Amino acid sequence: MNIVVCIKQVPDSDKVTIDRETNRLNRAGVPSIINPFDENALEMALRLKDLHGGKVTVLSMGPPQAEEALRTALSLGADEAILVSDRKFGGADTWATSYTLTLALKKIEEPIDLILFGKQAIDGDTAQVGPGVAHFYGVPMITYAKSCEVIDSGFKIQQVTDHGYNVWEVEKPAALTVVKEANELRMPSLKKKLAAKKAVIPTWGYEDLNPEDEKIGLSGSPTKVHKVFAPPVKLNKEILSGEPAEMVKELIYKLREKKVI
Amino acid sequence: MSTKKEIWVYAEQENGHLAGTVFELLSEGRKLAEKSGFTLCAVLASANGKPMHQELFNYGAKKIYNVEDPKLETYQNDYFAKVIDTLIKAEEPEIILYGASTIGRSLAPTVAVMGWAGLTADCTELDFDTERNILLQTRPAFGGNIMATIICPDHRPQMATVRSNVFKKEKVGEVETGEVIDVTVDISGVRERMKRIESVVEEVNTVDLKAAEFIVSGGRGVGSPENFDKIEALANILGGAVGASRATVDAGWISHHHQVGQTGKTVCPLIYIACGISGAIQHLAGMQSADLIIAINKDSDAPIFDVADFGLVGCLHDIVPEFTRQIAALRA
Amino acid sequence: MSEINYGLTEEQKEVRDMLDEFGRERILPVRAELDEKGIFPTDLLNELAQMDMMGLYIDEAYGGMEMGHLGFCVAVETLSKYCIGLSVSFAANALGADPIIIGGSEEQKKKYLSPLASGEKWAAFGLTEPNAGSDAGGIATTAVKKGDKYILNGTKQWITNGGEADTYTILAVTNKSKGARGVSCFIVEKDTPGFTFGKKEDKLGIRASATRELIFQDCEVPAENLIAREGMGFLLAMKTFDISRPGIAAQGVGLAQGALDMAVDYARVRHQFGKPIIANQGLQWMLADMAMKVETARAITYAACNTIDAGTKDVSKISAMCKCYAGDIAMSVTTDAVQVLGGYGFMKEYPAEKMMRDAKILQIYEGTNQIQRDVIGAALIKEYASKAK
Numbered sequence: 011m012n013i014v015v016c017i018k019q020v021p022d023s024d025k026v027t028i029d030r031e032t033n034r035l036n037r038a039g040v041p042s043i044i045n046p047f048d049e050n051a052l053e054m055a056l057r058l059k060d061l062h063g064g065k066v067t068v069l070s071m072g073p074p075q076a077e078e079a080l081r082t083a084l085s086l087g088a089d090e091a092i093l094v095s096d097r098k099f100g101g102a103d104t105w106a107t108s109y110t111l112t113l114a115l116k117k118i119e120e121p122i123d124l125i126l127f128g129k130q131a132i133d134g135d136t137a138q139v140g141p142g143v144a145h146f147y148g149v150p151m152i153t154y155a156k157s158c159e160v161i162d163s164g165f166k167i168q169q170v171t172d173h174g175y176n177v178w179e180v181e182k183p184a185a186l187t188v189v190k191e192a193n194e195l196r197m198p199s200l201k202k203k204l205a206a207k208k209a210v211i212p213t214w215g216y217e218d219l220n221p222e223d224e225k226i227g228l229s230g231s232p233t234k235v236h237k238v239f240a241p242p243v244k245l246n247k248e249i250l251s252g253e254p255a256e257m258v259k260e261l262i263y264k265l266r267e268k269k270v271i
Numbered sequence: 272m273s274t275k276k277e278i279w280v281y282a283e284q285e286n287g288h289l290a291g292t293v294f295e296l297l298s299e300g301r302k303l304a305e306k307s308g309f310t311l312c313a314v315l316a317s318a319n320g321k322p323m324h325q326e327l328f329n330y331g332a333k334k335i336y337n338v339e340d341p342k343l344e345t346y347q348n349d350y351f352a353k354v355i356d357t358l359i360k361a362e363e364p365e366i367i368l369y370g371a372s373t374i375g376r377s378l379a380p381t382v383a384v385m386g387w388a389g390l391t392a393d394c395t396e397l398d399f400d401t402e403r404n405i406l407l408q409t410r411p412a413f414g415g416n417i418m419a420t421i422i423c424p425d426h427r428p429q430m431a432t433v434r435s436n437v438f439k440k441e442k443v444g445e446v447e448t449g450e451v452i453d454v455t456v457d458i459s460g461v462r463e464r465m466k467r468i469e470s471v472v473e474e475v476n477t478v479d480l481k482a483a484e485f486i487v488s489g490g491r492g493v494g495s496p497e498n499f500d501k502i503e504a505l506a507n508i509l510g511g512a513v514g515a516s517r518a519t520v521d522a523g524w525i526s527h528h529h530q531v532g533q534t535g536k537t538v539c540p541l542i543y544i545a546c547g548i549s550g551a552i553q554h555l556a557g558m559q560s561a562d563l564i565i566a567i568n569k570d571s572d573a574p575i576f577d578v579a580d581f582g583l584v585g586c587l588h589d590i591v592p593e594f595t596r597q598i599a600a601l602r603a
Numbered sequence: 604m605s606e607i608n609y610g611l612t613e614e615q616k617e618v619r620d621m622l623d624e625f626g627r628e629r630i631l632p633v634r635a636e637l638d639e640k641g642i643f644p645t646d647l648l649n650e651l652a653q654m655d656m657m658g659l660y661i662d663e664a665y666g667g668m669e670m671g672h673l674g675f676c677v678a679v680e681t682l683s684k685y686c687i688g689l690s691v692s693f694a695a696n697a698l699g700a701d702p703i704i705i706g707g708s709e710e711q712k713k714k715y716l717s718p719l720a721s722g723e724k725w726a727a728f729g730l731t732e733p734n735a736g737s738d739a740g741g742i743a744t745t746a747v748k749k750g751d752k753y754i755l756n757g758t759k760q761w762i763t764n765g766g767e768a769d770t771y772t773i774l775a776v777t778n779k780s781k782g783a784r785g786v787s788c789f790i791v792e793k794d795t796p797g798f799t800f801g802k803k804e805d806k807l808g809i810r811a812s813a814t815r816e817l818i819f820q821d822c823e824v825p826a827e828n829l830i831a832r833e834g835m836g837f838l839l840a841m842k843t844f845d846i847s848r849p850g851i852a853a854q855g856v857g858l859a860q861g862a863l864d865m866a867v868d869y870a871r872v873r874h875q876f877g878k879p880i881i882a883n884q885g886l887q888w889m890l891a892d893m894a895m896k897v898e899t900a901r902a903i904t905y906a907a908c909n910t911i912d913a914g915t916k917d918v919s920k921i922s923a924m925c926k927c928y929a930g931d932i933a934m935s936v937t938t939d940a941v942q943v944l945g946g947y948g949f950m951k952e953y954p955a956e957k958m959m960r961d962a963k964i965l966q967i968y969e970g971t972n973q974i975q976r977d978v979i980g981a982a983l984i985k986e987y988a989s990k991a992k
Contacts, residue, residue, distance in 0.1 A: 104380070104383075137392060138379075138383065141377055141384075146384060150348070171373045172372050176471070178466065178468065179466050197624070197629070197653070200655035232383075233423050238418065241578075249581075251571070254585055254590045257583050258593045258597050261594075265542075270541060270542055
């Protein structure tokens with residue numbers, strides 16, 4: 011079985027802070043990681059490979075340094091990695107990203123059985139690229155997959171919903187976005203990690219994918235960022251300190267004053 | 272661009288039940304309609320739409336695009352995407368709003384790429400720029416560390432998803448009637464590539480964060496899974512629910528059903544009590560719209576105090592049990 | 604952070620970083636429970652196997668990673684920052700394998716080392732008996748040759764990984780009249796008829812590790828399982844200890860480092876009299892002494908590993924020195940860490956008390972620290988006698 015996992019390198023958003031004076035993100039020194047949900051997608055792929063054999067390819071679109079995320083994926087057990095990177099792809103929103111990734115998927119020679127994504131990326135939180143690629147590539151899409159079982163007709167998927175879960179049968183090839191609850195991640199292996207350091211990762215750029223110019227990068231992106239600003243800070247707040255019993259007493263007094271308790 | 276001056280709200284339904292978010296979107300859509308002068312419409316794809324129409328009118332829809340087909344009883348991405356895409360291409364609306372539910376988050380991105388529409392996910396604020404005639408879509412980015420306003424100047428429709436509980440639902444009243452446009456979309460040609468064979472509604476051990484009036488949430492400062500007892504005790508005496516930060520869920524101290532934040536649930540209680548939560552903005556994104564926020568943290572510089580109405584600086588292990596005790600004494 | 608340059612290779616640093624992540628992700632969440640309930644860390648060891656960590660000390664020819672004693676000790680040290688109950692279970696595999704590595708035939712190495720390298724099987728070393736601990740010459744377990752078999756009878760005591768391991772290297776007397784020269788070493792596989800185990804011992808520290816009696820009752824072992832020749836057992840045991848003691852030292856270094864990290868972190872956030880307690884010079888001096896002990900212990904441990912990896916013939920003294928020193932400082936540093944944490948240090952809610960309980964064994968097993976001083980003393984006598992000539 012051939013599985014392609016699309017991964018994104020993201021800044022560790024827990025460690026990103028904002029400079030309240032300049033309204034800029036303090037990104038210096040913030041480590042880059044594989045988008046956590048994409049790790050669950052990779053783990054799902056690796057477990058399917060453990061059970062059924064086959065090959066797991068990781069695909070990432072991003073700047074040259076996204077290669078690091080791909081090496082991490084190799085050290086976890088992915089067989090091959092491909093980086094989609096070109097200055098001309100820069101500034102892509104989810105529409106243009108879906109288009110560009112699809113061209114890369116079409117360039118992969120072996121027939122693909124399953125395309126996996128994390129349910130969303132923690133930097134943008136859009137959850138759009140998976141469904142976008144599925145449509146462009148022409149395969150059915152199940153979002154929020156918690157489990158994936160191989161059956162005769164394709165795959166049996168458990169999908170997390172807002173109130174419970176659905177079970178779907180979907181034909182092969184298919185695309186899934188994977189939730190965190192799907193699995194617990196494995197630790198990398200030393201042999202694979204050492205090999206991953208030396209692995210040659212092909213980069214596919216503009217020439218390789220031969221895209222329609224108006225569909226990539228900024229020009230292919232319907233959405234534009236109009237402005238960014240810091241989240242609002244509350245005024246009129248009251249900060250209490252001192253002995254717990256006294257603080258709590260005062261708090262309760264004020265809450266009763268406001269008639270909220 | 273010669274589009275129809277309409278704002279659509281996707282009326283998400285399953286088995287003839289409309290999702291609660293639909294009413295929140297209609298309520299917000301009314302404000303946008305007023306400002307833009309566009310007509311607020313609901314788009315309803317279902318097996319039998321009529322019983323749902325009145326409620327859509329009651330919340331402000333002036334017009335309903337009604338598509339019926341037995342195959343539209345429950346959600347299936349291929350069928351619904353075909354229906355909505357067909358309608359968009361025929362009617363060319365300016366704006367479409369979707370709930371950011373499992374369904375909305377499948378449908379909207381699919382429809383976006385079927386046309387060449389812009390889509391902004393998880394908006395927390397919508398506004399209309401009357402000068403440029405564009406929708407201003409504001410949402411948190413980078414885990415909520417920053418807010419971004421997104422626009423879609425050159426493509427139509429302008430589409431946005433909005434999570435539940437972000438906007439308040441406000442009924443117009445019992446509206447007598449509105450316009451219903453029955454549209455037939457032939458989906459018989461759509462091949463059935465996926466089939467839903469089971470659908471289960473789970474009662475997840477009574478963690479109803481979305482409906483709770485009081486939420487007591489624990490963060491890394493709670494220190495251990497056992498210490499969540501203290502959080503629970505306070506939640507119980509207030510008749511509320513227990514929430515948690517991503518750090519505690521990741522550490523396995525509490526189940527992910529309790530997670531509040533950008534990657535967890537968005538909540539809107541009367542009182543939100545954050546205990547030992549530093550306030551990574553990924554968490555703030557999920558609870559900022561609470562009516563009243565109380566923060567308990569030993570670090571007086573913690574960002575959680577930026578959004579709090581009341582801040583208690585001190586050790587939660589002392590303060591929370593004390594809080595529980597005094598509330599209990601009050602109730603006794 | 605400025606890092607002291609010990610000349611670790613990129614691969615050895617990779618081992619350290621990977622196991623640090625393993626420690627944070629996997630050991631921290633469970634160590635208190637493993638300790639309290641005395642649960643053997645089977646899952647953690649299996650995961651270490653999947654990470655290719657079980658064969659660090661084994662040559663590539665037998666499926667290992669061939670990272671030398673230094674690579675192995677860096678691994679033990681890193682795991683020990685989090686839990687030495689786990690790290691001893693990990694390291695005891697090497698102890699069990701060492702007699703085969705030192706004296707085993709090519710066939711024995713192929714057959715027994717490969718599954719140990721992959722982690723498919725685990726090993727243990729059986730020397731100690733009720734009346735033979737530090738005095739390895741007092742072994743009472745016997746092995747009597749009968750055709751193409753040896754018949755083993757006797758009881759081994761306090762064997763780390765006992766009952767959990769698959770491959771055991773066992774010392775038994777083949778010729779009583781020859782004393783220490785009459786001891787031989789055998790490979791005994793689990794499930795050999797006549798080979799059973801006692802109950803898991805309840806211990807002060809390293810409670811996750813399995814410590815059991817090995818009981819041999821007319822246990823028939825194939826003659827080809829004899830390592831080297833009859834009578835070589837005692838020498839094999841001594842050579843095994845020479846190369847295994849830096850592993851115990853590495854446990855001490857890691858444990859003490861973990862305790863130091865915790866103490867400094869705590870001292871930075873704990874406020875008394877309106878300031879963090881680390882602002883007190885008295886406390887800083889205490890932490891400085893702890894840090895010096897940890898670093899000097901690390902330096903001598905790595906030096907011992909490098910000496911062994913360079914193929915040096917006699918390493919008894921440096922091995923004994925690092926084991927003794929690191930064991931002693933682990934005891935004092937963990938005790939001081941409890942002191943820094945004050946009342947919290949004494950409570951089970953914090954890992955300080957576990958670290959202190961765990962540390963004690965490092966002064967006892969693989970030769971008590973009194974025996975280590977004997978070894979060092981004997982080496983000094985030998986050295987200076989030869990100089991005097």
